[in-house]
Every structure is written in structure tokens, then in C-alpha cells.
Amino acid sequence: xxxxxxxxxxxxxxxxxxxxxxxxxxxxxxxxxxxxxxxxxxxxxxxxxxxxxxxxxxxxxxxxxxxxxxxxxxxxxxxxxxxxxxxxxxxxxxxxxxxxxxxxxxxxxxxxxxxxxxxxxxxxxxxxxxxxxxxxxxxxxxxxxxxxxxxxxxxxxxxxxxxxxxxxxxxxxxxxxxxxxxxxxxxxxxxxxxxxxxxxxxxxxxxxxxxxxxxxxxxxxxxxxxxxxxxxxxxxxxxxxxxxxxxxxxxxxxxxxxxxxxxxxxxxxxxxxxxxxxxxxxxxxxxxxxxxxxxxxxx
Amino acid sequence: xxxxxxxxxxxxxxxxxxxxxxxxxxxxxxxxxxxxxxxxxxxxxxxxxxxxxxxxxxxxxxxxxxxxxxxxxxxxxxxxxxxxxxxxxxxxxxxxxxxxxxxxxxxxxxxxxxxxxxxxxxxxxxxxxxxxxxxxxxxxxxxxxxxxxxxxxxxxxxxxxxxxxxxxxxxxxxxxxxxxxxxxxxxxxxxxxxxxxxxxxxxxxxxxxxxxxxxxxxxxxxxxxxxxxxxxxxxxxxxxxxxxxxxxxxxxxxxxxxxxxxxxxxxxxxxxxxxxxxxxxxxxxxxxxxxxxxxxxxxxxxxxxxxxxxxxxxxxxxxxxxxxxxxxxxxxxxxxxxxxxxxxxxxxxxxxxxxxxxxxxxxxxxxxxxxxxxxxxxxxxxxxxxxxxxxxxxxxxxxxxxxxxxxxxxxxxxxxxxxxxxxxxxxxxxxxxxxxxxxxxxxxxxxxxxxxxxxxxxxxxxxxxxxxxxxxxxxxxxxxxxxxxxxxxxxxxxxxxxxxxxxxxxxxxxxxxxxxxxxxxxxxxxxxxxxxxxxxxxxxxxxxxxxx
Numbered sequence: 001x002x003x004x005x006x007x008x009x010x011x012x013x014x015x016x017x018x019x020x021x022x023x024x025x026x027x028x029x030x031x032x033x034x035x036x037x038x039x040x041x042x043x044x045x046x047x048x049x050x051x052x053x054x055x056x057x058x059x060x061x062x063x064x065x066x067x068x069x070x071x072x073x074x075x076x077x078x079x080x081x082x083x084x085x086x087x088x089x090x091x092x093x094x095x096x097x098x099x100x101x102x103x104x105x106x107x108x109x110x111x112x113x114x115x116x117x118x119x120x121x122x123x124x125x126x127x128x129x130x131x132x133x134x135x136x137x138x139x140x141x142x143x144x145x146x147x148x149x150x151x152x153x154x155x156x157x158x159x160x161x162x163x164x165x166x167x168x169x170x171x172x173x174x175x176x177x178x179x180x181x182x183x184x185x186x187x188x189x190x191x192x193x194x195x196x197x198x199x200x201x202x203x204x205x206x207x208x209x210x211x212x213x214x215x216x217x218x219x220x221x222x223x224x225x226x227x228x229x230x231x232x233x234x235x236x237x238x239x240x241x242x243x244x245x246x247x248x249x250x251x252x253x254x255x256x257x258x259x260x261x262x263x264x265x266x267x268x269x270x271x272x273x274x275x276x277x278x279x280x281x282x283x284x285x286x287x288x289x290x291x292x293x294x295x296x297x298x299x
Numbered sequence: 300x301x302x303x304x305x306x307x308x309x310x311x312x313x314x315x316x317x318x319x320x321x322x323x324x325x326x327x328x329x330x331x332x333x334x335x336x337x338x339x340x341x342x343x344x345x346x347x348x349x350x351x352x353x354x355x356x357x358x359x360x361x362x363x364x365x366x367x368x369x370x371x372x373x374x375x376x377x378x379x380x381x382x383x384x385x386x387x388x389x390x391x392x393x394x395x396x397x398x399x400x401x402x403x404x405x406x407x408x409x410x411x412x413x414x415x416x417x418x419x420x421x422x423x424x425x426x427x428x429x430x431x432x433x434x435x436x437x438x439x440x441x442x443x444x445x446x447x448x449x450x451x452x453x454x455x456x457x458x459x460x461x462x463x464x465x466x467x468x469x470x471x472x473x474x475x476x477x478x479x480x481x482x483x484x485x486x487x488x489x490x491x492x493x494x495x496x497x498x499x500x501x502x503x504x505x506x507x508x509x510x511x512x513x514x515x516x517x518x519x520x521x522x523x524x525x526x527x528x529x530x531x532x533x534x535x536x537x538x539x540x541x542x543x544x545x546x547x548x549x550x551x552x553x554x555x556x557x558x559x560x561x562x563x564x565x566x567x568x569x570x571x572x573x574x575x576x577x578x579x580x581x582x583x584x585x586x587x588x589x590x591x592x593x594x595x596x597x598x599x600x601x602x603x604x605x606x607x608x609x610x611x612x613x614x615x616x617x618x619x620x621x622x623x624x625x626x627x628x629x630x631x632x633x634x635x636x637x638x639x640x641x642x643x644x645x646x647x648x649x650x651x652x653x654x655x656x657x658x659x660x661x662x663x664x665x666x667x668x669x670x671x672x673x674x675x676x677x678x679x680x681x682x683x684x685x686x687x688x689x690x691x692x693x694x695x696x697x698x699x700x701x702x703x704x705x706x707x708x709x710x711x712x713x714x715x716x717x718x719x720x721x722x723x724x725x726x727x728x729x730x731x732x733x734x735x736x737x738x739x740x741x742x743x744x745x746x747x748x749x750x751x752x753x754x755x756x757x758x759x760x761x762x763x764x765x766x767x768x769x770x771x772x773x774x775x776x777x778x779x780x781x782x783x784x785x786x787x788x789x790x791x792x793x794x795x796x797x798x799x800x801x802x803x804x805x806x807x808x809x810x811x812x813x814x815x816x817x818x819x820x821x822x823x824x825x826x827x828x829x830x831x832x833x834x835x836x837x838x839x840x841x842x843x844x845x846x847x
Contacts, residue, residue, distance in 0.1 A: 029701065031694075031798065032547075058703070059701050059702050060701070061699070061700075061701070061702070061703065063703070091704060092702050092703055092704050093703050094703055118658075122658055122659075126659075146616070147634075148633065148634035148636050148637075148651075148654075148655050148661050148664065148665075149632075149633045149634060149661075149664040149668070150655055150658055150660040150661025150662070150663065150664040150665070151660070151661070153660045153663060153664045154658070154659075154660035154661075157660065181623070181631070181633050182624055182631055183631065184631055184632070184633040184668075185630055185667065185668055185671040185672075186633070186663075186664035186665070186667040186668045187633070187664075189667050189671075212625075212630055212631075212675065214630070214675035214677075215630070215671060215674065215675050217675075218674050218675060220674050253723075253777055253783045254721065254722060254723045254782070254784070255720065255721045255783075255784045256674070256721045256722055258782070259721075
């Protein structure tokens with residue numbers, strides 16, 4: 001009897017939310033809650049309906065009702081079957097510590113369940129348990145070859161941060177993925193960042209040189225190459241790139257062009273200063289002439 | 300004995316032309332009369348010329364093994380041709396056209412298109428090939444292209460090396476004739492305006508309600524067709540879907556009901572470019588089904604029945620074949636979840652605000668790709684499409700952070716709109732909220748609705764109030780401040796329903812908001828873009844113009 005009353009109560013709450021303009025209410029989600037509540041009323045023993053509605057409650061910022069649904073779901077069906085959704089509800093409320101055991105429990109029953117692995121990997125990463133997070137990410141990568149580049153980025157970041165794995169392994173992962181799919185700018189950018197951070201400016205520049213031709217034709221590319229040259233102590237070589245970038249940016253009408261122009265000016269000053277210093281400290285030879293402007297890649 | 304000879308001959312035929320006998324010499328290739336290791340028209344001609352010649356058993360020209368070279372040998376050898384010139388260049392296809400249960404065009408560019416289909420409404424065997432050409436009365440044998448079949452039973456062919464800005468006709472099943480109902484028009488060369496001077500884009504959002512039994516999406520479609528009839532009979536060049544294309548779970552069957560059964564004529568002639576909605580990809584971007592090969596947790600429920608196809612996660616990605624490697628322009632994204640492409644002089648970016656955006660690393664990867672893609676873009680116009688709207692007061696409220704950890708609406712507004720504005724996006728279209736809402740030409744609005752300041756965020760007219768984009772207040776791509784820094788944001792989640800309003804309606808950044816079903820039509824050329832909100836009667840309820 002009580003079991004039949006609960007859906008009505010939830011339906012009533014949902015209806016009130018949708019008509020009352022409560023700050024946290026959302027009409028579309030309320031509508032979904034109403035539909036699910038009706039179904040639950042007709043079929044109260046159906047566990048998946050309650051799991052589905054619990055997630056709608058979370059989306060509607062109603063975690064207490066979500067957890068009530070989860071608890072009900074655990075009584076009408078096998079609690080293991082509700083474990084992933086239970087973990088997901090807790091994860092969505094930001095209660096990572098409580099979510100973790102439910103993900104573990106579900107993965108014990110379904111070790112290859114991709115969604116659970118995904119959420120546990122994120123949870124572990126976001127709570128600083130990087131080694132275990134990396135294990136889950138590597139498991140995910142082994143399970144699917146169609147993951148979006150973000151998974152590889154996350155995995156590479158974790159690898160790079162672990163002393164016994166390190167940057168080289170992270171770069172190898174990124175390169176292996178790009179060998180499979182072709183150059184991917186989101187992964188190559190991170191590889192460049194890793195090279196740059198470990199002081200391998202030549203390696204970073206080589207990767208920059210391998211970017212898509214359309215990118216190499218942009219002023220941003222010129223600026224980034226110049227910045228790497230400055231960092232590598234080759235300020236003089238950076239100046240021609242900055243000259244090209246400046247020319248390209250003169251007619252630019254986008255806000256990003258203006259930002260880049262400001263960077264060009266900053267780098268020019270920095271490079272000229274460094275070049276003069278180098279020149280002043282050199283007693284053996286006269287100050288070198290500026291290198292010729294680099295040839296732009298064809299458009 | 301004759302059968303045995305044929306079997307031996309066929310077995311030999313299956314050997315590669317590079318096969319060699321144990322003695323070290325090449326194995327003779329059946330029908331290869333001139334012995335040059337391929338079978339082409341020269342061989343067929345030679346066999347024809349040798350008609351009536353008695354030959355010894357095993358002669359490579361005597362394919363039927365009857366001891367005499369006949370016209371039948373020549374005809375059978377045509378089937379074993381290894382070079383295209385073997386086929387009579389004027390011969391038309393001889394197959395039978397079938398009507399697939401779903402037929403749609405993907406990745407149409409200036410020199411390519413993918414034709415994809417599944418099923419046969421006639422009840423017979425599914426087709427495994429396509430013939431195509433520019434003459435609908437004569438689709439040539441030389442065009443016949445075999446399909447590859449995907450794990451979910453879809454057949455697809457990639458037609459490449461096509462002429463730009465050209466109409467082609469095709470037959471699924473390899474018939475020698477076609478009609479306009481199965482045709483496509485390739486894009487102009489990138490950067491060029493079409494020969495007819497105009498690119499027409501049709502956009503629907505949250506249109507997937509037919510799978511819930513609603514007729515609204517069909518009414519919206521008919522309204523668009525009325526608009527077309529009243530505006531030069533020019534069909535859409537592109538068909539964009541803003542997500543929630545198939546309610547309620549986005550199963551394969553729901554895609555059939557909500558997309559392929561609603562727009563069959565349009566899909567057979569116009570390339571479809573979708574985005575992922577929250578009803579396509581499970582809850583919180585993941586299937587919560589325990590079955591790793593299943594997608595829908597409910598299975599039946601609102602879906603109405605079991606899926607006819609294997610339903611590995613996720614049906615959206617199984618059904619559509621979207622570019623991952625810059626196949627139609629744009630930078631490679633490495634995923635079908637988000638991508639970009641060029642059509643004529645417009646660059647279109649499709650973002651994933653449902654799955655990738657929910658994880659910090661995936662969001663960072665998408666954002667990085669977006670920045671570089673836009674930086675490399677040199678087209679006249681740039682349009683971004685995604686599901687979750689940055690500004691809305693319809694059935695969703697962009698001031699409400701739905702959920703507590705994942706906040707797609709907030710992520711779009713706070714992290715992505717600044718990129719749109721920095722990198723020259725002109726228009727941004729989203730759905731999710733079941734309403735039509737169109738903003739002013741704005742920039743820098745990353746907060747809640749109360750923080751919208753028209754004086755600093757909107758393009759102003761001569762009276763210093765936000766310009767409407769209409770008449771003498773038409774927007775210019777370069778704002779009055781000399782920078783291309785503003786975007787018109789439109790919510791068009793009204794392609795299948797118009798439901799409710801949120802507290803605070805209308806959003807202060809919006810010039811026009813209406814709770815009515817309909818769709819959006821964009822017409823653009825080199826210098827002018829006009830976007831219209833079209834209702835079910837084909838009437839234009841809102842429009843604006845940007846010039847450049």
C-alpha cells in the first residue's frame with residue numbers, strides 16, 4: 001500500500017514544481033519525472049524505472065528524492081543492479097567518497113561496464129588517486145578504440161604526473177593514438193606542452209612543424225614558434241617569425257588577432273632585448289644581422 | 300567433368316594476379332587472353348575474335364569448359380574483369396532499385412558523399428550497391444559501387460571524385476535509371492558561392508517527438524516545405540539537427556520513427572548533419588544498462604518495442620557516419636561526437652554538449668580542437684551548433700545549473716561562448732529548451748541572465764538600444780567597434796514541441812522569443828546572411844540579417 005502511495009507523492013511534488021516556478025525546477029525534467037512517476041505507479045516493482053527517475057531527480061537538483069528512489073529500487077530488485085546508478089547519483093551530488101564503493105561493487109559484477117569505469121576513473125582522478133585512476137583509464141582504452149581524444153588526454157596527464165610512468169610514456173601514448181587516427185590537434189597540443197615543460201624546445205618545434213598546413217599558415221603558429229625560439233635562447237631567430245605574424249595580424253579583425261598582436265609586441269621586445277644582451281656580451285664577433293624572414297607555408 | 304573443369308578454373312581465378320606456381324612461373328589467369336596479368340576489354344575482344352575455335356581442356360579462354368570458345372565464354376569473362384574499362388562504357392546498370400527503410404546522405408562535400416541505408420520496404424533482399432550519375436535516365440555500369448555493411452546492418456558507399464556544384468542521381472540496388480527523389484547536389488568548391496547564388500540551411504532542434512507519437516515534427520517539416528514553395532522553390536542544401544533527434548532514449552528504433560520515417564524525401568536528397576542531445580546518449584552521457592552491448596535501460600517503456608538492430612552504445616554513433624578526420628574540411632577531431640565541415644563559403648562546427656563536455660579532459664580536448672579549428676578557418680561565415688543553450692528561459696532555464704557536478708549549459712556559456720566570440724563565429728544554434736529564442740548580436744555574456752548588460756554586451760543602434768538585426772538595424776559582421784566579436788545565439792528546440800516557459804522569461808539577451816513549434820532557415824551568399832524562424836504554415840515569425 002505504501003509502495004503505491006510513494007509514486008503519487010512524487011508526482012504531486014513534481015507537478016507543484018513545474019507550475020510553481022520554483023527556482024531549481026526545470027519544466028522539461030519535471031515532465032520526464034511526471035512520465036516516469038506515472039509508469040512507476042502502474043508498475044511499482046520495475047526497478048529500472050526508479051533508477052531512471054532517480055537520475056532525473058538529480059538533474060533537477062533534488063538529491064534527496066533521487067536517493068529515495070535508489071533505496072526503493074534496491075528493495076524492489078537486486079541491489080547490485082542499482083549500484084552504478086546509486087554511485088552516479090552520489091557522484092552527481094559531489095559526494096565522491098560515498099559514490100566510490102557503489103562503482104566498485106558494480107564493477108565486481110560487471111568488470112567491463114564502460115560507463116562505470118568511466119565514472120570511477122573520473123572520480124579517482126578528481127580525488128587525487130591518480131595511480132588507480134590511470135589503471136581505469138588504461139582499462140577503458142583497452143576496451144574501446146573509439147574513445148574521444150579526451151580519454152587519451154586524461155590518461156597522458158596521469159601518466160606524466162606519475163614518477164614511474166613519466167612524460168616519455170605519456171608522449172608515447174599520444175603518438176600511438178595519432179599514429180592510429182592521424183594528427184589530432186588536441187593531443188598534439190598537449191604533447192607540445194609536455195616537450196616545452198621538460199625543456200625540449202626542439203622537440204616542441206618539430207611537433208609544431210608537423211601541424212596541419214592550415215594551422216601553420218596562421219599568425220598564431222608564427223607566434224608560438226617564436227615563443228619556443230625565445231625560450232630556447234634563440235631570440236634572434238624568433239624575430240623574423242614575429243615580423244611575419246605582425247604582418248598577418250595587421251588586417252585581422254578578430255579579438256584573438258588583437259591578443260596575438262599584443263603577444264607579438266611583448267615577444268619582440270623580449271627577443272630584441274635578449275639579442276642585444278647576447279651581442280653586448282660577445283667580444284669576439286660583431287653583432288649578427290637579423291635572420292631573413294622565414295618562408296611561409298603555402299596556403 | 301565439365302563442372303570439374305569450371306571449378307578448377309574458378310579456383311584458379313581466385314588466385315591473385317601476382318600468384319606464382321610452384322615451378323616459379325605465374326599461374327595463368329582465367330580469361331587473361333593476352334597474358335598481361337589482368338582481364339580487360341582487350342581480353343574480351345580477343346576471346347570474341349576466337350569464337351568457334353576448339354581448344355584443349357584447361358584453356359583459360361574456355362571458361363565454361365565445353366572445348367570451344369564461344370560468345371558465352373566472352374560474356375562470362377566480363378564478370379571477371381579486373382579493370383573498369385572492361386565494361387562497355389555506355390552500358391547502364393541493370394539492377395533493381397529498392398526502397399530502403401532508412402536512406403540518408405552523409406558527409407556531402409564538393410567532391411564526395413556517403414549514401415547510407417538499411418532495409419528494404421519491398422520486403423526483398425537488401426541492396427548492396429549503388430549506381431549514380433548526372434543523367435538520371437542512364438546510370439552507367441561504370442559507376443556501380445559496392446557497399447560496405449556495418450555491424451548494425453547499415454550499408455554505405457562513399458562516392459568520391461565527384462564534380463563540384465553538380466546534381467547527381469542514384470539508385471540503391473543498381474538500377475539504370477533514377478529520378479529526382481534520389482539525387483544530391485555536391486557542394487561548390489570550398490570558399491565559392493553556389494552557382495545558384497545561395498546556400499540554404501534548414502535547422503530543426505529537439506524534433507524527435509514522432510517516436511512519442513506526436514505529429515509536430517511532421518507539421519514543422521511541412522511548414523518548411525511551404526516556406527520553400529513560397530521562396531523560390533529552393534530546397535535546403537544542408538539539414539542540421541540540434542539534438543534530441545529521437546525521444547525518449549535515442550534507441551535505434553526511435554531514430555527510425557523520429558528521423559527516417561519523418562523526413563524520408565529530404566534525407567534522400569539533402570545531407571544530414573546532427574549533434575548529440577541528452578536523449579541520444581543515455582543519462583549523464585552514459586548508458587546505465589548493465590548489458591555492455593545494450594543501450595537503453597528501459598528497453599521498451601517509451602521506446603515501444605525492442606530494437607531491430609544490435610544496440611551497442613551508442614545508436615547515434617552507430618547510425619551516423621560523421622567526419623573525424625577533416626574529410627569535408629575543418630580540422631580532424633578524432634571523434635564523431637564533434638566535428639566541423641565546410642560547405643561553399645560557410646564553416647559549420649558541431650559540438651558535443653552532452654558527453655564530451657561533462658568530463659574535464661574531454662571538454663578540454665574539444666575546446667582546444669575548437670580553438671584551432673576556428674583559427675584555421677577562412678570561410679566567409681561560421682556557424683556553431685550544439686544541444687545545450689547558453690541563454691534560455693524556455694522549458695530549461697539557463698540560470699539553473701541542472702545537476703550538481705555536470706553543468707553543460709554553464710560550461711557552454713562560461714567556457715565556449717568566449718571562444719566563439721574570440722574566433723569569429725557568426726551564429727550559434729542550440730536546442731534542449733523547447734522554444735524559439737533569438738538573441739541580439741552580443742558578446743561577453745558569461746553570467747546569469749541578471750548580469751546581461753545591453754550597453755556593453757549588445758550591438759547598439761543609433762538610439763543606443765540593442766539593435767534588432769532587422770531592416771536598417773541589420774547587423775554587420777564587423778561590429779561598430781571595428782571587431783568581429785559578436786554572435787547571434789538562437790535556441791531552436793521547438794522542432795517537435797513547444798512546452799513551457801521558465802521563471803524570468805524572456806531572457807534579457809533575447810530580442811525575440813516565442814513558444815511555438817517551427818524551424819530555422821538560413822540563406823546566405825558571399826555578403827549577406829538571413830536567418831528566419833519559420834512556423835508550421837511556412838510563415839516567417841522572426842528574421843535577422845548580417846552583412847559583411
